[in-house]
Amino acid sequence: MEKFTLSNGVEIPAVGYGTYLTSEQDDGTVAAALAAGYRHFDTASFYGTEQALGDALKAAGVPREELFLTSKLWKDEMGYENALAAFERSLQKLGTDYLDLYLIHWPRTDDLTAEWRQLDRDTWRALEELYRAGRVRAIGVSNFLPHHLRNLMETAEIAPMVNQIEFHPGYPQTWNVEFCKAHGILPEAWSPLGRTRVLQDERLAGIAAKYGKTVAQLCVRFALQCGVVPLPKSSSPARMKANLDVFDFVISDEDMDRILTLPQFGWSGLHPDYPKADID
Incomplete structure (x- = not known):
């Protein structure tokens, strides 16, 4: 598989498997993804899938050095001491003694009236300590917007290496992606396939048909060509394989322009600075 290279030289597989909303028990999904x-x-700790993922990877017997494992600390695990403790819990559940990537899941807690700037900085200080100690190969954030990143980088001794954000046709967060790239931060895409409305969109279906691909495959390829690491999720072995079958075609510049300028649609409604909005 192709790889991206983080700012510290660590290589990351170009397509990852997302475990959000997968089973909290080992049901064969991870084995199918490996296959x-x-x-x-x-x-992430919030997903409740760390234990099942760790058990499945252990049962599969894949050498640890062949895997790239990411987890995230949740909103109630923020702060210096809390973050260190959360990291240890994640390691224990995953059955590993290090992570390849560790992220702050959201820049703010559920209490949007609370001061977030210092909390982010204190949490980041813990991640920097883990990184220096060799407990994690790379550190980053998730769902951070440029103003959250600016706040963090004002005092950070180590810049974030990754920002995992919602990204898909209809919601490409162009400015956020451009900001990350300008500062050496690799964007990752959660929900790279969007939702049902994205996968059933006739405009995308027409573009995908030109390449003999599905809309899902078009979405994965779109992320890659935007320099974004997609993290698609599927429980179907056939669709798992299909989501990796995206390296044999290139979306034309004209079609990339068309996708990037679609009206906003398929957004989850999740925004770090505001209560959940209406989903279109």
């Missing part, structure tokens, strides 16, 4: 060719797995 399809995935070696990059994304989880």
Whole structure:
């Protein structure tokens, strides 16, 4: 599989497997993903899938050095001491002694009236400590917007290496992606396939048909050509394989322009600075 290179030289597989909303028990999904060719797995304490992922990877017997494992600390695990403790819990559940990537899941807690700037900085200081100690190969954030990143980088000794954001046709967060790239931060895409409305969109279906691909494959390829690491999720072995079958075609500049300028649609309604909005 192709790879991206982080600012510190660590290589990350170009397509990862997202475990959000997968089973909290080992139900064979991870084994199927491994069989399809995935070696990059994304989880989080909030997902409740760390234990099942760790158990499945252990049962599969894939050498640890062949895997790229990401986890994230949740909103109630922020702060210096809390973050260090959350990291240890994630390691224990995953059955590993290090992570390849560790992220702050959201820049703000559920209490949007609370001061977030210092909390982010204190949490980041813990991640920097883990990185220096060799407990994690790379550190970053998730769902941060440029103003959250600016705040963090004002005092950070180590700049974030990744920002995992919602990204898909209809919601490409162009300015956020451009900001990240300008500062050496690799964007990752959660929900790279969008939702039902994206996958059933006739405009995207027409473009995908030109390449003999599905809309889902078009979405994955779109992320890659935007320099974004997609993290698609599927429980179907056939679709798992299909989501990796995206390296044999290139979306034309004209079609990329068309996708990037579609009206906003398929957004989750999740925004770090505001209560959940209406989903279109």
